[in-house]
Amino acid sequence: MIPFGWPIAGHARRKLKEVFDRDGSQAAAEVLRRIAEIYAVEADIRGVSPGQRLSARKKRNAPLVAAFGDWLQVQRRQISAKSRLDENLNYIHNHWDGMQTFLTDGRIEIDNNRAKNLIRPIALSRKNALFAGHDEGGTAWGRIASLIETCKINNFEPFA
Incomplete structure (x- = not known):
């Protein structure tokens, strides 16, 4: 069975949307924007061969994911450890390796939707x-x- 890369992104995204709707958090909005960028690339390459998809991911999504990871590290140091936002950012951080799986194989879907x-x-x-x-x-x-x-x-x- 081929694993999925970002099923937890869906969970995190829902929780971050709740944080944004409740608090208007700009950090939550930024996470949602970054995830949307990554999904936009996936929408563009849907239906192409696994080799083409992997190539496009390495060229287009890998830099977005790397920038997101760097941004995430900075935010985690700046946000209160007792906030709901920090809880959600830690959730993403704790599952980071699994979230990058889709960047290593063009057959892997970004999520399990x-x-x-x-x-x-x-x-x-x-x-x-x-x-x-x-x-x-x-x-x-x-x-x-x-x-x-x-x-x-x-x-x-x-x-x-």
């Missing part, structure tokens, strides 16, 4: 599967749902 969107219907319908009435029925439902979603990911028509 695609996978989350694919499993959302399964998660929403799991209450509907309670009618299975037995552990074996639930296991069978899980296998079928997994097979169907795997077919969709790989552009196969699961019902054909």
Whole structure:
């Protein structure tokens, strides 16, 4: 399985948006702006081959990520250790190595949004599967749902 680079950026981004909305923090706004820049590059290179994507990432996103890391270190020294902003910046800092994974392999997605969107219907319908009435029925439902979603990911028509 190919790992994802920035799933934690989504979590951090949501929390930082809350900090910005509540406090109007300019540092939170800056983090959101920097993450948006990185995602904009990813939007530009979506759909190209892994080799082209890796090359573009090294040229365009690696400098943005490096600058973001440098900025993050400075901010962490200047912000009160008891603030919600510091908590969120530390969260990003603590997961920094994992966040850079997407810069090393063009096959790696920047985040896990695609996978989350694919499993959302399964998660929403799991209450509907309670009618299975037995552990074996639930296991069978899980296998079928997994097979169907795997077919969709790989552009196969699961019902054909």
